Amino acid sequence: MRETWVVGAASSRYGKMPDTGRETATRVALEALDRAGIDPKAVGHTFVANAFGFTERQAHIGPLINSALGIPDVPSLTVESACSSSSAALHEAFVHVAGGFLDVALVIGFEKLSQIDTLEATSDFALAADYPYETLNGATFPGLYATIASAHQKRYGTTSAELGAVAIKNHANAARNPHAQFQKEISLEKYLASPIIASPLRLYDCCPFSDGAAALVVAAKDALPSPSTEPLVIRASVRSGSLGDVHDRADLTSLPATKTAAAAAFRASGLTAAGIDFLEVHDCFTIAELIALEDLGFFPAGSAGRATVEGLTARDGKLPVNPSGGLKAKGHPVGATGAGQIVEVFEQFNGLAGTRQVPKAETALTHNVGATGSSCSVHIFSRR
Amino acid sequence: MRETWVVGAASSRYGKMPDTGRETATRVALEALDRAGIDPKAVGHTFVANAFGFTERQAHIGPLINSALGIPDVPSLTVESACSSSSAALHEAFVHVAGGFLDVALVIGFEKLSQIDTLEATSDFALAADYPYETLNGATFPGLYATIASAHQKRYGTTSAELGAVAIKNHANAARNPHAQFQKEISLEKYLASPIIASPLRLYDCCPFSDGAAALVVAAKDALPSPSTEPLVIRASVRSGSLGDVHDRADLTSLPATKTAAAAAFRASGLTAAGIDFLEVHDCFTIAELIALEDLGFFPAGSAGRATVEGLTARDGKLPVNPSGGLKAKGHPVGATGAGQIVEVFEQFNGLAGTRQVPKAETALTHNVGATGSSCSVHIFSRR
Numbered sequence: 001m002r003e004t005w006v007v008g009a010a011s012s013r014y015g016k017m018p019d020t021g022r023e024t025a026t027r028v029a030l031e032a033l034d035r036a037g038i039d040p041k042a043v044g045h046t047f048v049a050n051a052f053g054f055t056e057r058q059a060h061i062g063p064l065i066n067s068a069l070g071i072p073d074v075p076s077l078t079v080e081s082a083c084s085s086s087s088a089a090l091h092e093a094f095v096h097v098a099g100g101f102l103d104v105a106l107v108i109g110f111e112k113l114s115q116i117d118t119l120e121a122t123s124d125f126a127l128a129a130d131y132p133y134e135t136l137n138g139a140t141f142p143g144l145y146a147t148i149a150s151a152h153q154k155r156y157g158t159t160s161a162e163l164g165a166v167a168i169k170n171h172a173n174a175a176r177n178p179h180a181q182f183q184k185e186i187s188l189e190k191y192l193a194s195p196i197i198a199s200p201l202r203l204y205d206c207c208p209f210s211d212g213a214a215a216l217v218v219a220a221k222d223a224l225p226s227p228s229t230e231p232l233v234i235r236a237s238v239r240s241g242s243l244g245d246v247h248d249r250a251d252l253t254s255l256p257a258t259k260t261a262a263a264a265a266f267r268a269s270g271l272t273a274a275g276i277d278f279l280e281v282h283d284c285f286t287i288a289e290l291i292a293l294e295d296l297g298f299f300p301a302g303s304a305g306r307a308t309v310e311g312l313t314a315r316d317g318k319l320p321v322n323p324s325g326g327l328k329a330k331g332h333p334v335g336a337t338g339a340g341q342i343v344e345v346f347e348q349f350n351g352l353a354g355t356r357q358v359p360k361a362e363t364a365l366t367h368n369v370g371a372t373g374s375s376c377s378v379h380i381f382s383r384r
Numbered sequence: 385m386r387e388t389w390v391v392g393a394a395s396s397r398y399g400k401m402p403d404t405g406r407e408t409a410t411r412v413a414l415e416a417l418d419r420a421g422i423d424p425k426a427v428g429h430t431f432v433a434n435a436f437g438f439t440e441r442q443a444h445i446g447p448l449i450n451s452a453l454g455i456p457d458v459p460s461l462t463v464e465s466a467c468s469s470s471s472a473a474l475h476e477a478f479v480h481v482a483g484g485f486l487d488v489a490l491v492i493g494f495e496k497l498s499q500i501d502t503l504e505a506t507s508d509f510a511l512a513a514d515y516p517y518e519t520l521n522g523a524t525f526p527g528l529y530a531t532i533a534s535a536h537q538k539r540y541g542t543t544s545a546e547l548g549a550v551a552i553k554n555h556a557n558a559a560r561n562p563h564a565q566f567q568k569e570i571s572l573e574k575y576l577a578s579p580i581i582a583s584p585l586r587l588y589d590c591c592p593f594s595d596g597a598a599a600l601v602v603a604a605k606d607a608l609p610s611p612s613t614e615p616l617v618i619r620a621s622v623r624s625g626s627l628g629d630v631h632d633r634a635d636l637t638s639l640p641a642t643k644t645a646a647a648a649a650f651r652a653s654g655l656t657a658a659g660i661d662f663l664e665v666h667d668c669f670t671i672a673e674l675i676a677l678e679d680l681g682f683f684p685a686g687s688a689g690r691a692t693v694e695g696l697t698a699r700d701g702k703l704p705v706n707p708s709g710g711l712k713a714k715g716h717p718v719g720a721t722g723a724g725q726i727v728e729v730f731e732q733f734n735g736l737a738g739t740r741q742v743p744k745a746e747t748a749l750t751h752n753v754g755a756t757g758s759s760c761s762v763h764i765f766s767r768r
Contacts, residue, residue, distance in 0.1 A: 001484070020516070045623075054438045057519065059511035060466035063758030064628040073644055075623035075759065077472055080462040082444035088461055092476060099483025100385070127443035132404070135441065239429075239459035244448040260457055374447030375459065 004098040005231035006090075006381070007224060008036025008217035009339075009346035014331030015181040017211035021056055021112035024213040026068040029108050032215035037228035040069045043217075044102040046076040047092050049085035049109040049335040052124055053078075055116050065108060081239075082128035082370035083284060085109060086214065087338030087377035093218040094237040103223035109340070110213035111333035121209045125334070128371040130245045141284070142206060144246050144372050146198035149287035151252035153200060155302065158290065160200065162305025164191040166286035167204045167328055169308060173315055174325025176356035179340070181210050181331030205286040207326075212333030214340035221384075230350045232342070232364075232381040235269035244374040253302075255373030258295035262378050265365070266297075269380040273297045276380070277360045278320040278348065280341035282369040283328045292367050293321065296378075320358040323348065338368035338377060345381055388482045389615035390474075390765070391608060392420025392601035393723075393730035398715030399565040401595040405440055405496035408597040410452040413492050416599035421612035424453045427601075428486040430460040431476050433469035433493040433719040436508055437462075439500050449492060465623075466512035466754035467668060469493060470598065471722030471761035477602040478621040487607035493724070494597035495717035505593045509718070512755040514629045525668070526590060528630050528756050530582035533671035535636035537584060539686065542674065544584065546689025548575040550670035551588045551712055553692060557699055558709025560740035563724070565594050565715030589670040591710075596717030598724035605768075614734045616726070616748075616765040619653035628758045637686075639757030642679035649749070649762040650681075657681045660764070661744045662704040662732065664725035666753040667712045676751050677705065680762075704742040707732065722752035722761060729765055 010031035012024050019027075025048070033040055046069075048062040058064075062076025081088040086109025093105035113121050126140040134144065152158045168188060174180035186204060194203035218234075219227070240261040243249050249256070266272060273296070281296070283289035293304040298319060307313060313321035324330045324344035327337060347353045348361040368377045394415035396408050403411075409432070417424055430453075432446040442448075446460025465472040470493025477489035497505050510524040518528065536542045552572060558564035570588060578587035602618075603611070624645040627633050633640070650656060657680070665680070667673035677688040682703060691697060697705035708714045708728035711721060731737045732745040747766045754760065 051443065054508075054511060056515065057511055058515045059435065059464060060513075060755050060759065062465070063625050063755070064514055066625055067628040067632070067758075071625075072627040072758075073625055073640070075625050076465075077476070077623070078464040080443060080464065081446070081460075092461070095480055095483060095485050099479060099485065101479050101483065124438075127438060127441055129444075130448055131440065131442045239461075241447050241450055241455075241457055241459050243456040244451040248451070256457070371444050371447070374451075374456075375444065 001098045002100060003221040004094055004234045005219055005221055006216050006342060006346060007219045007227040007229055007231045008032045008038065009343040010035055011179045011214040011340050011343040012212050013179050014210040014212035014333055016114040017112060021050065021110045022061060022064055025108050025110040026065050028213040029069060029106060029215040032217050035229060036217040038104060038217055040071050042104045043071055043074055043106045044104055045096060046074060046106045046108060047089040048076060048078045049089040050078060050111060051080055051082060051085050051334040052111060052113060055124060056112055081375045083334050084338055084368040084370035084375050084377050085335045087368035088239060090216060090339065091237050091239050091377060094234055097218050097220050103220050105218045107216040107218060107339055109336040109338060111335040112211045113209050114211050118209060133245055142198040142201060145285040145287060146201045147246060148252050149200050152287060155253050158305045162309055163205055163286040164188050165308040166283060166289045167191055169314055170283060170322050170326040170328040173323050173356055174329030176354065177325050177330055180325045180329060181208055182329045201285055207284050207328050207332040210331035210333040212331060212336045214336040214343050216339050216342055231384060232345055232349055233384050234379065235271065235382050236265035236380040238265040238268065238378050240376050242374055246372050254291055254295050257373045257376035258292060261376045262296045265378040265380050271363060271380060275363055276365045277363045278323060278358045279365050280322055280324060280344050281367040283322060283326040284332060296367060315356060315358060323356050323358050341366040341368060349383060385482045386484060387605040388478055388618045389603055389605055390600050390726060390730060391603045391611040391613055391615045392416045392422065393727040394419055395563045395598040395724050395727040396596050397563050398594040398596035398717055400498040401496060405434065405494045406445060406448055409492050409494040410449050412597040413453060413490060413599040416601050419613060420601040422488060422601055424455050426488045427455055427458055427490045428488055429480060430458060430490045430492060431473040432460055432462045433473040434462060434495060435464055435466060435469050435718040436495060436497060439508060440496055465759045467718050468722055468752040468754035468759050468761050469719045471752035472623060474600060474723065475621045475623050475761060478618055481602050481604050487604050489602045491600040491602060491723055493720040493722060495719040496595045497593050498595050502593060517629050526582040526585060529669040529671060530585045531630060532636050533584050536671060539637050542689045546693055547589055547670040548572050549692040550667060550673045551575055553698055554667060554706050554710040554712040557707050557740055558713030560738065561709050561714055564709045564713060565592055566713045585669055591668050591712050591716040594715030594717040596715060596720045598720040598727050600723050600726055615768060616729055616733055617768050618763065619655065619766050620649035620764040622649040622652065622762050624760050626758055630756050638675055638679050641757045641760035642676060645760045645762040646680045649764050653764040655747060655764060659747055660749045661747045662707060662742045663749050664706055664708060664728050665751040667706060667710040668716060680751060699740060699742060707740050707742050725750040725752060733767060
């Protein structure tokens with residue numbers, strides 16, 4: 001297996017984009033290649049993540065992007081794994097490159113949803129739940145994660161202030177991130193005054209709908225021994241699954257797929273939790289960040305809320321979590337989200353994170369969840 | 385790179401299915417595993433192709449199928465490459481297995497469209513074209529392929545009777561295939577009496593909308609040295625691309641992606657066209673079969689029509705093409721189509737093809753196109 005790197009990465013600002021998804025995706029892909037100093041013609045395959053292209057009446061988008069990039073002969077594949085689509089795309093790129101099938105691959109994730117209203121978006125997002133068993137019975141994602149939050153509160157006494165601390169921290173980070181949708185801080189008062197969306201989750205517990213695009217250039221070390229950037233060595237690229245439906249699971253206070261993927265990723269990387277400098281985790285709702293930190297093994301079950309309140313996961317804390325602002329405040333353009341987490345790692349490794357630079361950025365873990373955890377991707381990166 | 389095999393394969397009957405896509409996909413996956421004599425728990429990854437799941441209000445289908453198969457912890461990826469989605473899924477499975485990342489992978493392709501009307505289906509299929517440049521201007525796939533057919537007629541004098549000969553042959557084959565949607569023969573008179581859909585293409589030049597599912601079990605030779613079936617050795621698994629829009633191409637009488645993929649596949653396989661016993665090619669419209677045979681190098685440009693009239697591509701001809709009945713008459717359940725072509729190869733290799741058994745089945749080539757050829761997959765198989 002060849003050592004495989006992320007040698008370039010770029011992101012649009014998340015939020016509402018006037019351009020089509022294709023236009024933004026193409027522009028960001030060119031930026032990632034430019035950062036890597038790699039000509040598009042060196043790319044052997046593109047892997048595109050775009051979960052809700054049907055809202056733009058556009059499927060089979062890869063060949064159109066490749067045509068725009070000037071590489072029409074190159075094969076492209078669209079991959080979908082709900083909100084973990086572009087981390088899954090990176091996994092495919094990793095397997096192709098590490099396995100010796102390609103030297104350079106391009107991962108492009110994007111979503112363009114602002115042309116539909118939020119009611120339709122909520123319904124479309126719920127396509128990633130189980131339609132006959134969950135969605136048809138009224139359970140969209142805010143409700144499903146609220147059920148999980150309720151179970152976590154019941155077992156561990158997790159408080160509103162602890163959930164709020166996640167939102168406050170991530171907004172504080174996003175305020176320093178030019179890619180972020182919400183570049184503003186919020187207070188506990190503002191959090192507590194926000195309306196209930198699905199009890200116990202308030203408006204500020206929920207990530208927004210976002211447009212956005214992110215791209216990653218993946219290359220084999222032996223094909224590009226002297227990259228122009230500080231590359232991210234892919235120490236582990238792992239995907240996992242778990243029972244599709246929340247109601248089928250024995251325990252609602254953890255996501256089994258996160259535990260499975262984390263165990264395999266730490267094993268593959270040769271690192272332990274103590275060796276990770278910072279994290280980007282999947283905080284589609286504040287409760288998801290707490291459960292992720294517990295399932296990944298960084299905090300004992302039921303204790304991540306207190307750790308957050310105490311500032312341990314702040315940008316300048318012992319273990320910075322979501323220095324980008326996370327899905328919560330940076331935004332959640334579904335197909336772009338997983339790749340966007342890795343753009344943050346790239347910018348942190350390369351000293352491009354400006355005022356949100358974390359104290360130490362030599363190793364990082366990214367965690368990206370599909371739906372309520374029926375899919376999960378964990379990647380571990382180090383400097384070379 | 386490890387030698388990699390298709391050790392099991394199964395298909396539903398194509399046509400109109402009463403069950404959900406998920407139910408049919410799960411049943412067919414179990415049949416493929418059963419044919420291979422492999423327990424679902426041996427599967428390390430599932431790759432699912434389902435191009436139009438949004439019409440069932442269901443995305444992120446893989447974890448739900450895995451849950452139904454009793455393997456919820458196994459990762460799943462949905463891949464989309466328009467009408468070449470499940471051959472693209474096989475390519476991913478091949479890369480994972482041949483690269484040593486997995487021992488056994490399961491490829492599942494399915495589509496369930498009969499719940500929507502044909503007008504909506506035509507519009508949804510057109511998502512795979514270029515929305516702002518083609519679809520918005522009225523060019524859906526019958527029109528785009530009619531443009532290609534017109535150009536082929538103009539350059540080579542291709543006749544209606546030659547196009548009709550493709551339809552007549554494929555219906556004759558489908559009449560012997562229990563998986564086929566149209567198990568009936570047609571005559572030249574019936575073909576010529578059928579209405580024009582988009583000149584020069586008639587009703588019987590066009591494949592139907594179909595529900596259906598197909599599944600393939602992929603395993604490394606060294607992980608399963610004594611399979612219970614006659615395995616398909618994957619001698620080549622190649623994907624390619626070309627300019628997304630028909631109007632951008634210098635020549636409309638061939639699909640560049642087919643030529644690119646075929647050249648690479650023959651090179652990888654060590655075989656030549658003369659060494660291939662039979663083919664399954666992408667005949668979404670009759671003209672597409674003729675162009676495929678020319679682009680793949682089996683007949684000189686402009687001569688495949690005459691060869692078809694002369695019976696060279698008949699089931700008992702010199703080079704049987706689409707013994708299954710092809711997309712034209714077996715049917716075209718988009719996400720299942722590419723895998724379904726390989727089910728035919730499996731049944732031919734294993735003597736399971738009944739009265740449509742071809743005279744010699746030791747090597748085969750499958751050719752699967754996305755949209756108007758902006759994506760293409762070519763696979764070459766041999767007996768071990």
